[in-house]
Amino acid sequence: MADSNEQQPSTRVNSLHPLRSGFGPARDLWPQIETRITSGRFDAKLVATPGAGGRHGIPAWLAVAAAAAVLVAVGVWIGHGERPLNTVRKETENAAATPVLASVCVSDAQYQRERTALLSAPAEALSGLPPESRQRVLASLATVHEAVQDIEAALARDSSNPLLQELLLTTCQDETRVLTEVQAAGSAERAGRGI
Amino acid sequence: MRALILCLIGSVWVNTVCAADAKAYSEHLAASPTGSVQIDNVAGSVTVTGWDKPEVDIQGELGASVDRVDVTHTEDHIVIKVKLQDNLIHVPDHSADATLQIRVPQDSSLEVSTVSAPISVDGVHKASRLHSVNAEVHAGIAGADVEAASVNGNVHVSGNPGVVTLRASTVNGTVFLTHGVGDISAHTVNGKLNLELDGAKSVDAGSVSGDVVVRGHLQPEAHLKATAINGQLSMKVAADAGYKYDISTFGGSIHTCFGGQDGSGPVKGQVGQGGAGQASVHLSTLHGAIDLCDK
Numbered sequence: 001m002a003d004s005n006e007q008q009p010s011t012r013v014n015s016l017h018p019l020r021s022g023f024g025p026a027r028d029l030w031p032q033i034e035t036r037i038t039s040g041r042f043d044a045k046l047v048a049t050p051g052a053g054g055r056h057g058i059p060a061w062l063a064v065a066a067a068a069a070v071l072v073a074v075g076v077w078i079g080h081g082e083r084p085l086n087t088v089r090k091e092t093e094n095a096a097a098t099p100v101l102a103s104v105c106v107s108d109a110q111y112q113r114e115r116t117a118l119l120s121a122p123a124e125a126l127s128g129l130p131p132e133s134r135q136r137v138l139a140s141l142a143t144v145h146e147a148v149q150d151i152e153a154a155l156a157r158d159s160s161n162p163l164l165q166e167l168l169l170t171t172c173q174d175e176t177r178v179l180t181e182v183q184a185a186g187s188a189e190r191a192g193r194g195i
Numbered sequence: 196m197r198a199l200i201l202c203l204i205g206s207v208w209v210n211t212v213c214a215a216d217a218k219a220y221s222e223h224l225a226a227s228p229t230g231s232v233q234i235d236n237v238a239g240s241v242t243v244t245g246w247d248k249p250e251v252d253i254q255g256e257l258g259a260s261v262d263r264v265d266v267t268h269t270e271d272h273i274v275i276k277v278k279l280q281d282n283l284i285h286v287p288d289h290s291a292d293a294t295l296q297i298r299v300p301q302d303s304s305l306e307v308s309t310v311s312a313p314i315s316v317d318g319v320h321k322a323s324r325l326h327s328v329n330a331e332v333h334a335g336i337a338g339a340d341v342e343a344a345s346v347n348g349n350v351h352v353s354g355n356p357g358v359v360t361l362r363a364s365t366v367n368g369t370v371f372l373t374h375g376v377g378d379i380s381a382h383t384v385n386g387k388l389n390l391e392l393d394g395a396k397s398v399d400a401g402s403v404s405g406d407v408v409v410r411g412h413l414q415p416e417a418h419l420k421a422t423a424i425n426g427q428l429s430m431k432v433a434a435d436a437g438y439k440y441d442i443s444t445f446g447g448s449i450h451t452c453f454g455g456q457d458g459s460g461p462v463k464g465q466v467g468q469g470g471a472g473q474a475s476v477h478l479s480t481l482h483g484a485i486d487l488c489d490k
Contacts, residue, residue, distance in 0.1 A: 129310075129328065129329070130311075130329070133328065133329045133346075133347050136347050136367045137346060137347065137366060137367070139367075139385065140366045140367050140384045140385050143384055143385055143403055143404050144384055144403055147403050147404070147424040147425065147481070150424070150425075150481060150482075151424070151481060154445060154446075154481070161445070163443045163444075163445055163461075163479055164445060164481075166422075166479060167422065167424060167445070167479060167481050170401055170422050170424075171403060171424060174382065174384060174401065174403050177364065177382060178366050178384055181326075181344060181346055181364070181366060182346065182366075184308075184326060185310070185326075185328040185346045
């Protein structure tokens with residue numbers, strides 16, 4: 001992490017002002033996602049309607065284009081954010097020594113775009129799962145979301161706390177991991193059904 | 196009483212019909228001893244065992260809603276995919292189950308993906324990538340590079356001296372690791388991490404909502420990092436030449452067995468023989484308690 005900062009000094013965050021203003025999407029996407037998922041959109045039917053129109057009446061070309069866009073976003077993000085295991089050592093050392101948060105999770109605009117793309121994807125990815133499984137996944141996404149909010153609230157009171165910054169980074173990475181795994185789960189499920 | 200008897204008869208009838216509908220499946224093909232095998236299944240189970248033959252053997256039972264098993268073989272790569280009947284979504288009974296027992300060359304690279312089918316793998320020496328939704332993953336006698344993940348299910352991994360990297364994660368569930376060696380990464384959102392180390396080189400463990408319990412031994416230059424947002428960290432770890440540690444929590448409490456370090460932290464210190472070792476332990480929580488001891 002420290003190496004990448006040295007290579008790209010312009011992206012380094014030296015104060016909390018840019019960090020806070022650039023942290024989240026322009027709006028909280030969670031209520032919308034939850035509404036979409038819990039609405040009638042995912043009424044499970046034993047047998048879906050066959051045909052080119054797709055399961056939700058979306059034109060096939062549009063569904064393919066959307067899926068391609070999401071896959072590209074996931075691919076780019078995974079490549080961008082993946083941490084080899086041997087970086088744990090450096091990160092551990094830096095976390096204790098460096099109060100500056102040089103986080104792809106918080107400060108990187110590209111991350112924010114990809115995160116938004118991923119956040120809009122679970123609804124589609126989850127549609128193939130049994131209802132109770134879907135609920136459990138949603139509960140976990142909510143858990144991560146609440147954890148992020150908890151840390152943000154604490155940061156609002158103690159904005160220079162390096163521990164909170166480290167925990168926020170870790171939780172953001174957890175969120176990404178969950179979203180990516182949910183995406184992969186949805187793909188596996190659809191592949192099995194030949195969709 | 197009459198209703199109970201009718202229910203029992205009904206249950207037996209349903210099971211009999213389901214069993215009658217299951218089709219046996221068998222396939223045997225030559226394989227590269229160091230090739231790769233990919234397995235996809237939607238429901239049922241997948242059990243994979245490594246063996247010393249350059250062959251792949253598939254035995255199984257397919258439910259009535261299973262359309263076919265596609266097996267494709269290209270150069271060093273074999274793909275085994277269970278296909279359900281077209282447009283099938285949620286099947287309330289077990290008719291979509293495909294129960295597969297597969298033997299692969301022990302030096303194969305393995306990739307298994309299931310939706311509602313537990314995965315069990317044993318004796319595959321190279322890389323294994325095991326992913327499941329709604330089911331448990333068991334990786335016994337793990338290979339050199341193991342990635343085991345479940346969305347709704349527990350993950351059980353058993354390491355051995357040959358393991359280099361070991362990644363285990365779940366969204367809803369607990370990660371159970373025994374004989375943890377090499378570079379270890381373990382994460383969960385709603386669940387626990389229960390890690391037994393046996394000479395780990397690096398450990399990165401994290402839970403959003405759940406406790407993290409780590410027991411065992413670190414290599415002399417190992418680094419352990421554990422984080423919990425709403426959960427406790429309970430660590431009993433030792434290293435031959437000791438280790439440095441730093442512990443911090445935002446709203447939890449800290450306890451160590453090193454004396455005089457109880458409170459809310461942060462705490463730094465060193466255990467062992469005069470700092471000869473380069474190992475380090477870094478622990479942090481938002482709300483949970485942290486407990487560290489070297490014995």
